[in-house]
Amino acid sequence: MPVFGTLVVVGPGLIGSSVLRRAKARGDLAQRLIAVDSSEQVCARVRELGIADEATTDITTAVAQADCVMLCVPVGAMGAVAATVVPAMKSGAVLTDVGSTKVSVIEAITPSLRADIAYVPAHPMAGTEFSGPDAGLANLFEDRWCLLTPLACTTAQSLHDIRSLWERCGARLREMTPSHHDRVCAIVSHLPHLLAFTICGTADHLAAETRSEVLDFAASGFRDFTRIAASDPIMWRDIFLANKTALLEMLGRFMEDAKAMGRAIEEDDTAYIVSRIEEGRAIRKSLQENRQA
Amino acid sequence: MPVFGTLVVVGPGLIGSSVLRRAKARGDLAQRLIAVDSSEQVCARVRELGIADEATTDITTAVAQADCVMLCVPVGAMGAVAATVVPAMKSGAVLTDVGSTKVSVIEAITPSLRADIAYVPAHPMAGTEFSGPDAGLANLFEDRWCLLTPLACTTAQSLHDIRSLWERCGARLREMTPSHHDRVCAIVSHLPHLLAFTICGTADHLAAETRSEVLDFAASGFRDFTRIAASDPIMWRDIFLANKTALLEMLGRFMEDAKAMGRAIEEDDTAYIVSRIEEGRAIRKSLQENRQA
Ligand SMILES: NC(=O)c1ccc[n+]([C@@H]2O[C@H](COP(=O)([O-])OP(=O)(O)OC[C@H]3O[C@@H](n4cnc5c(N)ncnc54)[C@H](OP(=O)(O)O)[C@@H]3O)[C@@H](O)[C@H]2O)c1
Ligand SMILES: NC(=O)c1ccc[n+]([C@@H]2O[C@H](COP(=O)([O-])OP(=O)(O)OC[C@H]3O[C@@H](n4cnc5c(N)ncnc54)[C@H](OP(=O)(O)O)[C@@H]3O)[C@@H](O)[C@H]2O)c1
Numbered sequence A, B: 001m002p003v004f005g006t007l008v009v010v011g012p013g014l015i016g017s018s019v020l021r022r023a024k025a026r027g028d029l030a031q032r033l034i035a036v037d038s039s040e041q042v043c044a045r046v047r048e049l050g051i052a053d054e055a056t057t058d059i060t061t062a063v064a065q066a067d068c069v070m071l072c073v074p075v076g077a078m079g080a081v082a083a084t085v086v087p088a089m090k091s092g093a094v095l096t097d098v099g100s101t102k103v104s105v106i107e108a109i110t111p112s113l114r115a116d117i118a119y120v121p122a123h124p125m126a127g128t129e130f131s132g133p134d135a136g137l138a139n140l141f142e143d144r145w146c147l148l149t150p151l152a153c154t155t156a157q158s159l160h161d162i163r164s165l166w167e168r169c170g171a172r173l174r175e176m177t178p179s180h181h182d183r184v185c186a187i188v189s190h191l192p193h194l195l196a197f198t199i200c201g202t203a204d205h206l207a208a209e210t211r212s213e214v215l216d217f218a219a220s221g222f223r224d225f226t227r228i229a230a231s232d233p234i235m236w237r238d239i240f241l242a243n244k245t246a247l248l249e250m251l252g253r254f255m256e257d258a259k260a261m262g263r264a265i266e267e268d269d270t271a272y273i274v275s276r277i278e279e280g281r282a283i284r285k286s287l288q289e290n291r292q293a
Helices: A014-026 A040-049 A059-064 A075-088 A103-112 A156-168 A178-204 A208-217 A220-229 A233-242 A244-266 A270-289 B014-026 B040-049 B059-064 B075-088 B103-112 B156-168 B178-204 B208-217 B220-229 B233-242 B244-266 B270-289
Strands: A004-010 A030-036 A054-056 A068-071 A094-097 A118-124 A145-148 A172-175 B004-010 B030-036 B054-056 B068-071 B094-097 B118-124 B145-148 B172-175
Touching (some): A004 A014, A004 A059, A014 A030, A014 A040, A030 A059, A040 A054, A054 A059, A059 A075, A068 A075, A068 A156, A075 A103, A094 A156, A103 A118, A103 A233, A145 B208, A178 A220, A178 A233, A178 A244, A178 B178, A178 B208, A178 B220, A178 B244, A208 B178, A208 B270, A220 B178, A233 A244, A233 B270, A244 A270, A270 B208, B004 B014, B004 B059, B014 B030, B030 B059, B054 B059, B059 B075, B068 B075, B068 B156, B075 B103, B075 B233, B094 B156, B103 B118, B103 B178, B118 B156, B118 B178, B145 B156, B156 B172, B233 B244, B244 B270
Parallel strands (some): A004 A068, A030 A054, A094 A118, A145 A172, B004 B030, B004 B068, B068 B094, B094 B118, B145 B172
Antiparallel strands (some): A118 A145, B118 B145
16 A cells, blocks of 8 residues: 555655655555656656656646655755645645754744645655765665654654655654754764865865875775765755754864864873774764664 | 795784785785784784784794885884884895884884885875774775885885885875875874764763764764774874874864854855865865775
8 A cells, every 4th residue: 555645756856866766666655756846857857767657847736736745855945845835735735854954944844834734844864975866766765764853733644654654765763853853963964064074175275285185195084074075065055054053062062072182182192082082983883783884 | 026035014904914915815025924913812813814924923033034024013013113123134124114104103113223224114095994914905905095205214126126015915106205194194084083083972972862862863974984983093092193293283274164164154154165065075076086086
């Protein structure tokens, strides 16, 4: 039994097209799949890839047919897209999103909500540094967490259905409040990205000669950072601004810790240095036991 | 034609055992391979692995037979090990090391040097987060850089031979001064490791509840950091202290840049945020074109 009759994915990029691929592969996420994108070129590509039954730029006609609309656009665009989508939805349909931040996305969508539409905010914690409809993978969410932050307007049935959808994508589920979600993601994802972008910038600002050698000799340490830093600028700008409060708090804590590490190196405080390095290893070990590494 | 008659690797850990594996696989690095380790257990393991013709704890007897001695111990141990090794070496033999920092390793080894021993400092820029004789890989250095920092006591012949050895390991070679080496490595490798260790510590210091969720939900950003941070504490403590000057300079620059990024987020300076993210992507692209990503 498919979870939904018609599923409309707005924004068939990395995340949206991964859901579509999974839905096509399994057949039991929805009976009918519609992709919506404002670009006719992207729609044409979705058709070529054959990952939706229909791909269209006509957003209101598409969402009017939906039993579930999944918003897979950048977090900064969620509010504007919801303002177009929600008024056109049919009564009793479910709205969900995949935004990487939750408090600000929920605040942006809330003014558009209707009493007869259930809204289930979600965040599948999976991704790559690539974007667009070609980047998607049917197994992107396999064994990854999908965090749900249900609200007052989230009915038990809609929560159950969205849980089923992500379970069928292979994800592991957890529910929490939106603000708790944002703090956890600030430290596990947003701050690491901020640091990776920053160190690439620092390297870039070095004297020209050293810079070209930075490129030549990037050892594994730096290489991993640039992989993180290769992600889409607009998406990350949006995420940083959308999760400003939690991110700046975590950045502040990190800066204190980095200063302390610098001081320990300055003062040859070997015990401090080793204990900090050991902490990193311990966290790594837990991740491995947890099948997340 | 093998480059050397007898090659003695002191410290058959990740790097040392990788050289031994490569030498065994090709046969033309040296005619005879001896591994030296202060632990009988490690020697027994090297024998089991069959990656050397001989494995011994008797360092002076071993190095007395060497045409080349390669020091593959932590940078903080290089001086003490050289003080034992160099007096026992035969006249005309070559001494080399693989330390991740060069200025301080050279300073530590210099007091032990003899006029009839050529010394070629080297740094193969390859590694994994694992250590010990089981961690080595015959192809670890394939397509990776090996930086050479020749000194006044580096004869043309010894430099030629050490170049040949690393070329046969598959490495790409570049020569530079020791201090330039240390600045380049501070930004491409040591600072990224310092940041990775620090963010793991920051996460660990969060309130207990959030910490367990950090472990649960580590998204790809944090996962990559913990992979870097999983490296050996003693090796990295040594590297941080050995390259203190360059590392603290790069940390200072980075902290300024991170503060500026925090300010930009605080003030919604989207142009600044995006330009910083774009820099990261540009560096990534260059690395890919350079076959380093
Ligand atoms: N990538 C990750 O690691 C990851 C992980 C979890 C959650 N997320 C979240 O998933 C969402 C999508 O990310 P993604 O990685 O899939 O990005 P993506 O590959 O760049 O796809 C974004 C999609 O949104 C559309 N779009 C962009 N700006 C828009 C606008 N202003 N109005 C309407 N549509 C717009 C794009 O259409 P065009 O191609 O026509 O511009 C594209 O179809 C974001 O909210 C992100 O926070 C991402
Ligand atoms: N790992 C990397 O990413 C990387 C990359 C390039 C260069 N390097 C450099 O390569 C060298 C070795 O690193 P590695 O990763 O191969 O480390 P490793 O796997 O931990 O091996 C270190 C070796 O040195 C021996 N050793 C440790 N402390 C010693 C001491 N005080 N006196 C004598 N021997 C000692 C160890 O013997 P026991 O096992 O008996 O303790 C072991 O055989 C270091 O100088 C490092 O900076 C490392």
